[in-house]
Every structure is written in C-alpha cells, then in structure tokens.
Amino acid sequence: MTVTLGPLHQSSAKRLRASHIWVRENADWYVEPRWVSSRLFDVEPFTGTIHDPAAGLGRIVAAAWAHGYPATGADIVDHGGGFPAVDFLTTTGPIDNIVCNPPFALARQFAAHALTRVRYKVALLFPVARLNAAGKWLSNMPLHRVWLLTPRPSMPPGDVILRGENPKGGRVDFAWLVLDKAFPGTPTIDWLRRDDL
Secondary structure, three states, X not given: OOOOOOHHHHHHHHOOOOOOOOOOOOXXXXXXXXXXXXXXXXXXXXXXXXXXXXXXXXXXXXXXXXXXXXXXEOEOOOOOOOOOEOOHHHOOOOEEEEEEOOOHHHHHHHHHHHHHHEEEEEEEEEEHXXXXXXXXXXXXXXXXXXXXXXOOOOOOEHHHHHOOOOOOXXXXXXXXXXXXXXXXXXXXXXXXXXXXX
8 A cells, every 4th residue: 555645744754853852861960051041140130149059060050150140059969060069958048049950850849948048039940841730839839930941942961961962952841930939929921032142
C-alpha cells in the first residue's frame, strides 16, 4: 500500500526541529540562557541585595551585578561557579531577595523556605506546564507577577554547557514567578521577550 502525503503533511514532514530532548539530570541542574535573568532584572525592580541559592555557573549572579545589584550565590555542590556548597533548605538568617533557577522537583520547598528568609522578593524560574498543578501551593503564597519567557529558552543539563555546547530550540516553556512579601493582590501575567534587549 502506498501512502501519499498531502501538501500540509509534506511541508510538516520537511521541517526539522532544532530542539533536543536531554536525559533527565539527576540533581535537576539545568542552565538557563543569559538573557533569561538579564531580562528579569531589566523589568523587575528589587530593593537591596540578590542571593541565588542554586547558583550553578553563576549566570543569575552575573546578571544581577550587571544591573547594579550586590549579589551572592551558593549551591548544594560546586558546579564550577566557585560558590560555597550550601544546602539552601537548611539555611537560616535574613536575605533581601532570592532569585534562582531551583531544582524543579524542589520548587515548592525552595519557594516556601525562601519566603521565610527574604525581606522583599523571591523570583523562581519555573516550567509553565507545571503551573496548574502548582496552584495547590502557589495560591497560598504572595504571587505578584508571572513573567512568561519568549522565545522558549533552551535549558540543557549543566554538563552540556560545561562541554561547551550552546543548544537552541527549547521544547519547554518557562516563566519567572515573582513572590513579593508586601503584595496582597491578584497576580499579573506579562511576557519577557529576548529580542527586547
């Protein structure tokens, strides 16, 4: 039996995806493109210092510095960024703001613990597909803004970046969730566009 593709299917069959499906990284260490945090600091105001407790290679810390914020970082292990090895979920003491790309499996715990530590805001990078399920815990937090990222960023496992690769064509949508301890209202949604740089 011969199957002939119609014009619509023929054009779809010729398109190649530039994306890649990575094997799941055991520690949930995925590295965001530099523009993701740079654009956040372009539009979201913070008061005081920034701390990234899942700093990895230090891209968020570097973006904070570039925007004039004093910034520090740590991670549960040193992924090559030279930050102290600290388990964030056991830390104590006040911090002005936390901005991080947390392990997605621990995002709820990171958000809850961060809110006990910060004076002002928490910003977490989060997969958009998980927002509906996160409503169970996120609705009890002071969610102020959701910044949807466009185009979809490619966020490979950290070892891919350490090998010098620069992948493109991400398949997962991400957003910044901004929690503001002083915000009592209804959250807003907006877009952060890479090309507005």
